[in-house]
Amino acid sequence: MCGIVGYIGGQNCVPVLINGLESLEYRGYDSAGVAVISNGAIEIRKTKGKVENLRNLLLEQPVSGTVGIGHTRWATHGAPSDVNAHPHFSNDDKIAVVHNGIIENYQELKEKLQAKGYVFHSDTDTETVAHLIDDFYKQNNDLLEAVRLTLNVIEGSYALGVLCTDYPDQIIAARKESPLIVGIGEGSNFIASDIPAILNYTKNAYILGDKEFALIKADEIKLYDIDGNEIHRDVYTYNWDVEAAQKNGYDHFMLKEIYEQPKVVMDNLSRRFSADGKHVELDGIKLGRAELENINQIYIVACGTAYYAGLVGKYLLERMVRIPVNSEVASEFRYKDPLIDEHTLVIVVSQSGETADTLSALKLAKAKGSRVLGIVNAVGSSIAREADDVLYTLAGFEIAVASTKAFSAQVIAMYLLTLHIAQELGTLPEKDFLEIKEAMLRLPSQINDILTKAVPAIRSFVDKYISSKNVFYIGRGLDYVVSMEGSLKLKEIAYLHSEPYAAGELKHGPIALIESATLVVGVATQESLFDKTRSNMQEVKARGAKVLAIAMQGNRSIEEVADDVIYIPRTHWMLTSVLANIPQQLFAYYMALGLGEDIDKPRNLAKSVTVE
Numbered sequence: 001m002c003g004i005v006g007y008i009g010g011q012n013c014v015p016v017l018i019n020g021l022e023s024l025e026y027r028g029y030d031s032a033g034v035a036v037i038s039n040g041a042i043e044i045r046k047t048k049g050k051v052e053n054l055r056n057l058l059l060e061q062p063v064s065g066t067v068g069i070g071h072t073r074w075a076t077h078g079a080p081s082d083v084n085a086h087p088h089f090s091n092d093d094k095i096a097v098v099h100n101g102i103i104e105n106y107q108e109l110k111e112k113l114q115a116k117g118y119v120f121h122s123d124t125d126t127e128t129v130a131h132l133i134d135d136f137y138k139q140n141n142d143l144l145e146a147v148r149l150t151l152n153v154i155e156g157s158y159a160l161g162v163l164c165t166d167y168p169d170q171i172i173a174a175r176k177e178s179p180l181i182v183g184i185g186e187g188s189n190f191i192a193s194d195i196p197a198i199l200n201y202t203k204n205a206y207i208l209g210d211k212e213f214a215l216i217k218a219d220e221i222k223l224y225d226i227d228g229n230e231i232h233r234d235v236y237t238y239n240w241d242v243e244a245a246q247k248n249g250y251d252h253f254m255l256k257e258i259y260e261q262p263k264v265v266m267d268n269l270s271r272r273f274s275a276d277g278k279h280v281e282l283d284g285i286k287l288g289r290a291e292l293e294n295i296n297q298i299y300i301v302a303c304g305t306a307y308y309a310g311l312v313g314k315y316l317l318e319r320m321v322r323i324p325v326n327s328e329v330a331s332e333f334r335y336k337d338p339l340i341d342e343h344t345l346v347i348v349v350s351q352s353g354e355t356a357d358t359l360s361a362l363k364l365a366k367a368k369g370s371r372v373l374g375i376v377n378a379v380g381s382s383i384a385r386e387a388d389d390v391l392y393t394l395a396g397f398e399i400a401v402a403s404t405k406a407f408s409a410q411v412i413a414m415y416l417l418t419l420h421i422a423q424e425l426g427t428l429p430e431k432d433f434l435e436i437k438e439a440m441l442r443l444p445s446q447i448n449d450i451l452t453k454a455v456p457a458i459r460s461f462v463d464k465y466i467s468s469k470n471v472f473y474i475g476r477g478l479d480y481v482v483s484m485e486g487s488l489k490l491k492e493i494a495y496l497h498s499e500p501y502a503a504g505e506l507k508h509g510p511i512a513l514i515e516s517a518t519l520v521v522g523v524a525t526q527e528s529l530f531d532k533t534r535s536n537m538q539e540v541k542a543r544g545a546k547v548l549a550i551a552m553q554g555n556r557s558i559e560e561v562a563d564d565v566i567y568i569p570r571t572h573w574m575l576t577s578v579l580a581n582i583p584q585q586l587f588a589y590y591m592a593l594g595l596g597e598d599i600d601k602p603r604n605l606a607k608s609v610t611v612e
């Protein structure tokens with residue numbers, strides 16, 4: 001949540017900051033602002049709403065300078081407004097601060113600062129940081145030390161960018177539990193919450209660790225730990241090109257990312273099998289037979305879409321490895337004193353690798369002696385760095401707030417991990433492994449097939465039911481998990497009330513909600529459960545529902561109980577989820593498009609949830 005960018009170099013920083021903020025808008029879009037050092041003073045321009053509003057404000061009130069910081073906000077403390085927008089000034093306009101995270105003890109600090117005469121203008125926790133730095137600076141006249149002392153006092157999470165008029169040739173940056181990188185240019189340097197913000201200028205960066213801070217000049221970067229000791233860090237080179245952060249002709253990032261899925265799945269499958277084709281090979285995972293035999297239960301912990309990918313893993317691992325698997329949302333897991341120990345494998349799943357609840361769950365698991373395996377997309381992220389083993393999902397940048405390709409990559413990771421564990425523990429005969437592997441390698445072309453053929457049918461269904469107010473998703477087993485993800489996507493971007501139900505559970509209450517023209521998406525791709533789910537679809541149809549079914553090719557009898565059917569290509573039972581979810585993504589996308597919603601930036605949401 002919240003995006004930060006900063007530039008110091010030889011050119012006007014304002015276009016660099018604005019372009020950077022636009023590519024960080026997926027992190028929040030409640031307000032945006034910049035602070036620029038201009039003729040020895042700091043000029044701030046900030047406004048409620050999207051970066052576009054800031055761009056317009058800068059046309060009316062231009063500013064320029066070679067050193068600046070910018071921010072796009074997802075509001076936590078204080079409503080989205082001009083005054084709560086970052087950057088925030090110290091009282092004499094000497095120090096400006098941008099912040100991502102939450103200062104948990106800000107109220108107590110605020111009272112102490114007010115007692116010293118500091119006047120607060122906003123409702124934010126961030127303003128406390130500006131005044132605190134100012135207070136320390138007035139005492140010791142050393143800005144870097146004032147920032148360090150501030151970091152020792154504030155509690156919570158932060159990524160910070162700091163400017164001071166007395167040091168017009170530097171930016172200070174710091175981080176704890178919120179992402180921040182220091183981009184390395186030629187004659188110019190940067191700070192950013194994420195690489196897309198600066199990819200036009202550099203692919204090289206230092207990834208700041210927790211409680212580390214940096215002094216950044218145009219031609220020099222120094223990194224420090226919280227005690228003020230200078231530290232050295234390897235340069236990380238991002239292997240992504242500028243195009244990855246652009247729409248490339250698609251109307252929305254979400255649609256682009258949906259269409260990237262054949263490639264993402266292929267990338268996740270290539271080089272994951274041994275040369276003889278008989279084993280899964282997962283770089284970064286050191287879980288051999290000995291380690292696995294020490295484990296008597298697995299927990300899979302994540303949030304939102306990543307949690308649903310984890311649920312796919314639960315169904316597969318329990319069925320194919322016969323180990324008990326608990327799946328928990330991270331915000332519950334972290335506060336329930338879970339029954340885990342050194343015989344528990346905890347798998348955390350996260351696209352961003354920065355989700356606050358998931359990161360805390362990981363830390364809790366480690367503190368209880370459990371081994372933690374991270375399934376992570378963002379390379380070098382907090383979760384990737386803290387987990388004992390990491391399986392990267394290779395989905396590339398996911399910019400649309402609603403996750404699509406990252407989910408598919410997480411599900412593929414679950415498939416691979418299940419096969420790996422099953423093989424190590426001897427629960428998967430080689431013949432079955434080879435059959436599943438062959439089916440997996442067909443998935444990219446099968447996804448392509450769905451993307452090519454399903455769109456007209458989905459669009460015509462959307463046209464018929466665009467005025468629906470309630471949509472139910474039903475399925476059994478793995479299809480139930482897919483239903484949950486489909487329902488979440490529709491809520492997020494089309495703002496439609498939607499509920500997923502285990503199809504067999506409907507008659508225990510929720511079926512009372514079905515009435516004439518209620519929309520039901522029925523997922524029935526599990527052959528062993530097909531007849532059961534089909535009967536449940538019949539039950540809702542008999543009560544007037546309009547049914548969109550997702551089924552495997554060949555199961556034509558579904559047409560008797562559905563108004564429209566999207567067929568997915570035939571595959572092995574364990575692999576249906578990744579295919580069945582594609583029509584659901586398209587359905588949510590075209591519903592949101594038809595309703596005129598802001599698909600890539602749905603209201604109230606942000607991509608990377610770094611607050612509780």
Ligand code: F6R
Nearest residue numbers: 304305306350351352355402403
């Ligand atoms: C939904 C969505 C969210 C995320 C969740 C976890 O489309 O994107 O539900 O899946 O916030 O985020 P990560 O995977 O970054 O931990």
